[in-house]
Amino acid sequence: MKCYVTPSSPFGRKVRIAAAETGQADSIQWEFITPAQRTESIPAINPLGKIPVAVLDDGAAVYDSPVLCALIDSTAKDRKLIPPDGPAKWKALTLEALGDGLGESVVALSQELAKPDDKRAQAVVDRHAGKVKAALAWCDANASSFADPPGIGEIAVCCALGYMELRDAVPGWKQACPALAKWYEAVNKRPAFADSAPPKG
Ligand SMILES: N[C@@H](CCC(=O)N[C@@H](CS)C(=O)NCC(=O)O)C(=O)O
Incomplete structure (x- = not known):
């Protein structure tokens, strides 16, 4: 998947940490964009115009950071960030x-x-x-x-x-x-x- 973040966003950082902590950072294509690029291109992906947002391999958009972190956690093998129940x-x-x-x-x-x-x-x-x-x-x-x-x-x-x-x-x-x-x-x-x-x- 491709994940759009800005370098200073705390919500984008959450997703980056979740991916790194679970050993999956390298399987995500990170797109670091500027606030101006966010304003221009993100509303076509997330109607709220906010990052972080990801585009999955099938073209589906996934946002916001709690959803993205849950998605990343769902594919984590050993180190989980969310207890199962x-x-x-x-x-x-x-x-x-x-x-x-x-x-x-x-x-x-x-x-x-x-x-x-x-x-x-x-x-x-x-x-x-x-x-x-x-x-x-x-x-x-x-x-x-x-x-x-x-x-x-x-x-x-x-x-x-x-x-x-x-x-x-x-x-x-x-x-x-x-x-x-x-x-x-x-x-x-x-x-x-x-x-x-x-x-x-
Ligand atoms: N609840 C959202 C918040 C995301 C958010 O506020 N992102 C900010 C950057 S830190 C943003 O994209 N703001 C642009 C806007 O509000 O138009 C999440 O957890 O992902």
């Missing part, structure tokens, strides 16, 4: 939803903060900053029970934090969340995470 499965998928929600609020917050003062809506900043703060506090309180090796939930949380750092959207978060910061530093040493770190700038 029972409470462990729902726990992993719920942590993925938290990580994705954190990522969405971090993207919205950093876009709003990047606007000039007279165009910025403080209510939007406050709403997303509140969600980010609450998600970080939850992750900090629960980091000691994060799966090792990381599953799909931990991958989603790490990708959101990586984008948050890239945009410096929450200065001082490592001091405020020391357990989460320690986990984040350790998990980023795994090759799949280090190799997909978002580019600066």
Whole structure:
């Protein structure tokens, strides 16, 4: 399959990590595109115009990142990212939803903060900053029970934090969340995470 991502997208990074962690990165044709190329060509594949999106060998489109990660996990042989059933499965998928929600609020917050003062809506900043703060506090309180090796939930949380750092959207978060910061530093040493770190700038 062919998978479209942008280099700095936390959701694209999730899919890249899922593929690398399960040993399948080389069986996917990665298409790194710019935001301008995304605007131009992705709506023909995904009506929402968002990446990550994949085109399967039979021409079918698959999106978004939770669906793509589940697809990749379904063809993984030894290392699985999503437990097969029972409470462990729902726990992993719920942590993925938290990580994705954190990522969405971090993207919205950093876009709003990047606007000039007279165009910025403080209510939007406050709403997303509140969600980010609450998600970080939850992750900090629960980091000691994060799966090792990381599953799909931990991958989603790490990708959101990586984008948050890239945009410096929450200065001082490592001091405020020391357990989460320690986990984040350790998990980023795994090759799949280090190799997909978002580019600066
Ligand atoms: N829920 C989606 C979110 C994907 C998403 O927001 N992608 C962003 C890049 S980080 C995008 O393509 N934005 C373009 C747009 O919203 O038009 C997922 O998990 O894949």
